[in-house]
Amino acid sequence: MSTEHTDEDPGADFERLEAPPEGVPAVVDTPSGLEEALAALAGGVGPVAVDAERASGYRYGQKAYLVQLRREGAGTWLIDPVPFEDLRALDEALASTSWVLHAATQDIPCLAELGLRPRALFDTELGARLAGLPRVGLSAVLEYYLGVTLAKEHSAVDWSTRPLPEPWLRYAALDVELLVELRDRMERDLREQGKLDWAEQEFAALCEFTGPAGSEEPEAWRRTTGVHRLRKRRSLAALRELWQTRDTIAQERDVPPGRVLPDGTLLDLAQRMPRQAAALGSERKESSRTRQRRAEQGLLRHQRAWLTAIRTAAELDEEELPEPSRRGDTPPPPRAWAERDPEAAERLTLVRAALAELSERLEIPVENLMTPDVVRRVLWTPPEERTAQAVDERVAELGARPWQRELVVPILVHALTTQPS
Structure with missing residues (x-):
């Protein structure tokens, strides 16, 4: 793997970044302050680093209580979304700009609630998975590529607190301080590994991500732990x-x-x-x-x-009264396959072994090669014609990207056409 650091050394001396070199910016919470932020960010160059802080465990839902942005030529901006009806004006200012996020699926839904939606993005957490890094948290990835570690003392605080304490704001600003530089290093690594096209397909799909169904789903109550x-x-x-x-x-x-x-x-x-x-x-x-x-x-x-x-x-x-369950075409838990359909269980065993070998060879987690749910659906209820074309069409319908289909469809077809032992 071609990277700045060829190996992770737990004992390595990383530079600890305690505060943004340019200082902690003031929180934008007025119309005039927002106008100033819009002008600065629109006038910046290159990708924009984006992050959001929620009050998970403290408040209902996943609302954003702080939005952090950084762009070359514009600096870092911390925006309090609470005083504003939405941030659509910011979305318009960044419409032609690629976003850089870490673990985008965590932030995209709450940003969408504010009217913010990336048209192009780079996810450094997902990129790290595809690049084969053993740890993909932001601090670990920064250590790997840039030799820098971040303080993470305030990751689980109540971000709905007002006013926000200065140490929390320092933490929030650091989260976007190095994201663009990290993106550049990671992109080069992915290109050298021959995985950049795969990553770009994943990032394009993330732009359409909407998040898990919320409490407004008619039967969200069925997700209660222990309902079975x-x-x-x-x-x-x-x-x-x-x-x-x-x-x-x-x-x-x-x-x-x-x-x-x-x-x-x-x-x-x-x-x-x-x-x-x-x-x-x-x-x-x-x-x-x-x-x-x-x-x-x-x-x-x-x-x-x-x-x-x-x-x-x-x-x-x-x-x-509600029905006991809504099975639909959802496969049963894998542990039940052997009893309910031994042939399907054997197919699953074959595919799991082949995917594990492919995962090790490519240094990509199995779940990123193809979503486990997609694999199980195809193996439990195969298409009528068990051909490469039919299987490819089925996994495409279920959301698999072209690079995943190219790698995994042959494995699925082999399992579906192999005579059970």
């Missing part, structure tokens, strides 16, 4: 009503749903369907003291809401 344990349709109806009640409370309080009531307690209520306040509690214990305390407080604080949800489910007509 509910066998009765009436219990599923109770879970649905309880989940929707919890989500409404969480939105009103602007806290994550799990802070209102943990999934385990929600599931317990759906199974027991208590009808009196005194019966809401149970002998069940949560996995930690914090969860247990939240469960006890949540049951007490909103006991009327929980009882109403359970009563609603209890009074539903039979035809209004």
